Amino acid sequence: MKAFRASRAAMIAVLSLFALFSLTPFYFLLISSFKPGVEMIRSGISLNPHFEKFTLNMYKLVFSLDESNFFIWYKNSLLYTCVQTVLGLGLTSFVGYGLGVYKFKGRNAIFVLVLLVMMVPLEIMMIPLYKEMIALRLFDSMFGVVLPFAVFPSAVFFFRQYSSGLPLELMDAGRIDGLTEYGIFFRVMIPLLKPAFGAMTILISMNCWNAIVWPMVVLRNSKKLTIPIGLSTLITPYGNNYDLLMPGAVLAIVPIILIFILNQRSFIEGLTTGGVKG
Amino acid sequence: MPRILRSQKIAPYVFVAPFLVSFAIFFLYPLISTVQMSFQDISGFNDVKFIGLQNYANLANSRFFSAIRVTILYTFWTIAILAPLPLLLATMLNSKQRIGAGFFKAAYFIPQLTSVIVAGIFFRFAFSDSPTALVNAIAKLFGGGPVSWLKSSTPTMVVMVTLCVWRWLGVNIVYFLAGLQNISPELYESASIDGANTLGKFLYITLPGIKPTFIYVVTISVYGGFAMFSESYALFGTARTPGEIGSTMVGYIYQQAFVEARLGFGAAAGMMLLVLMLLINLVQLKFFGAFRLED
Incomplete structure (x- = not known):
């Protein structure tokens, strides 16, 4: 003892x-x-x-300070993060569920592609992606920041793992009740995926709120910057504006920590149940 | 909704369609373009010259080699710390004893929620040259002399790896906790009955049981290590660090493409990074047999 x-x-x-x-x-x-x-x-x-x-x-x-742009960056970060999260959750749960519950031709091939996207950092291709953004008129815009990461591969992977553990009898029950395949997903399965949604809300929102490299490439106008990029513009070789930098840093941390505390349970639970099968 | 989309045979393809569209636009096309651009000299949107392997030949320079060295060393050290340490802490958090695991989990995880730029502000100050700065002051308590942390390569690597460990410790702990909870408790019980001690249980039950999670953690760490740019950027404030002591491969690509406007050359550097990553993933797949497709 x-x-x-x-x-x-x-x-x-x-x-x-x-x-x-x-x-x-x-x-x-x-x-x-x-x-x-x-x-x-x-x-x-x-x-x-x-x-x-x-x-x-x-x-x-x-x-x-009006000219500090700080609240504009803040508003941008909140907006981009919300759009990224809602869009990302919608698309990745849809795709992940499809890969997790259906047996169809090409399923493994598509899953390998998901793994490939997971393993190859987008930074490798940021030069053509940058030119593509200009061509698609997405450069220096919110959708330029958000769209390339909308189908976030790790979240697809996660939803796929999580969905493969769903009770498939419910699908047959749904079909008997006359639901379409999509009706089954939206009405029956989404409630069951709730813990996974909690975990992925954190993963996606965190990634977007803290993203550095891609927003730095795709954004130019100082009124469109996000908080991290905006803060980093206060750090210059000519001296740093600490009067704004330090309180700005503190204010930048607060919302994401709030989201975490609100979702903490479902996050840890979600990761545990989603599990890594290797 | 058209009748055909409702069919049970077609539905799975509708489900995966968003991925395929995104894959084509934001992965496949840029990947092919990168290959193409790496053979070009691009001085403007319409001023493109095919120059064969010239960009690749130009990669043989000391700055790029230094970036490869920094990237590989950084990846090595982050894995050497960020695989065993979180496993150890997760094992402790997973023990049956009441130790306030909830608090610790949250405490370890919160750094991950913090922008690396914000973290970089703290780390720059904490590791500044001045003898009164936080880390030098602590070193002094233990009799260590003041170190000029961000002025030469080894101390810079220490700071970058520390920043990385600080950011990712909690995430890896959560992964390992999830893995540990998948190990059946009966295994431990029967081992106890057979008289196994704590170390024996760890070596013969925990380690084999945690292997898939371990592989996953190493895989994402390889990815994170090779894609590293933000730690170095947050500490130095520029993509090109003084004397290249902290410049990584992604930093090099960024610098070449977006600061020095050498798009083709940057693309060639990107290709080298891609080849390196695929090689390492291949070795890893062979070595661990990871990501089997069975369910």
Whole structure:
């Protein structure tokens, strides 16, 4: 029993150490967001928090400056993320379900293509994709950011794995009730896929909210940028605008963490049930 | 809805149609174009010259080699840490003891929700040269001297890998937890009856049971490692890092294509990355026999 307790203490110690590693940056970002930019340049991030230098001025600045573009970026990020998530969930669940429940000619070949898209980073092809966006008049627009990733391959993979565990008797029952194949999907199966939707909401929204490379390529107009790209424009070789950068960074983290906390249960459950079959 | 689309035979194809359309437009076509462009010198939309293998020959330069080196080293180190460490932590979180697993899971996962640009701001400050900066101050507590972290290659690699571990630890833990929960508890019970100790159970039950998840984690880590750009970009603020100490292959492609406007050359660099990735995936498939198509 003693050994049992000792091992428990050791485990908690190890786990806490890594939790500290995970959470420390947030503590310092939060603290720094209350300090004037000059202070950041002078003393950076140190163990001493210098509470006496705290001020709300930079938050006031973020909320008052019209030309900062900050809220435009924020609104863009929210909009792109919502559109990407809704579109992505709709399309990937549809495709993943089709691959998961039906046995049809070409199924394996299509699944191999899904794996191929999963394995080849889009960055390899960003040059022609960039030209294609210009040709399709999607350059510097929301759909230019969103469409290439709408059928997100990892989400297709996930929905496929999850759907192959659905009770197939329900399909026959639905057919007897006169539902079409799509009716079965929309009316019968979607409710059963709910945990998978929770998990993929996080995966897709997170990817879109945090995307860097592709939005940087496809967006030009500073009024169309997203939060990460906008923030990175505040980091320049000529000196960084920390007055906006630090509170901006803190505000950028908040919504996605809220989504996570609201979906946390279904996320962990979803990943567990969806499982990785290898 | 047309009658034909309702047929049970046709329906599966309707379901997968969005993928096929997206695959054709956003994967196949750009892939073919990349191959084509890699043989061209492109100075404008209508000023395109076929130059054969010239772009590939030009890839033999020290900057590109350095980018390959950084990419491979980075991938190696991230896998060396991000496969065993999360497995260990997940095993602890999965133990029957009450240790507040819910809190820890959330704590490890939250970095993943944070934009790498935001994380980069913290990491740049924490790893700055000044002796009072966070990491140097902690090093001093243990008697280590101040290090100029982002000025030479090995310390830069340490910072990039640390940033990557910070971002992905929680995700891999969730994968491993899912894998661990698929292992039947009866196996552990019967092993206990046979007198196996904790280590024995880990080696003979947990490890074989977790193998598919392990393969999956290694696969996505290879992908993430070779596609890496954001960690380096977040730390240096440019695609081209001083002295190439942190420039990756994707960073090189981005720099060539979108900063120096050498589209054809960038495409050739992209092809090299593609070939490298396919090779590694092939080796992995042979080695692990991963992604069998059976259900």
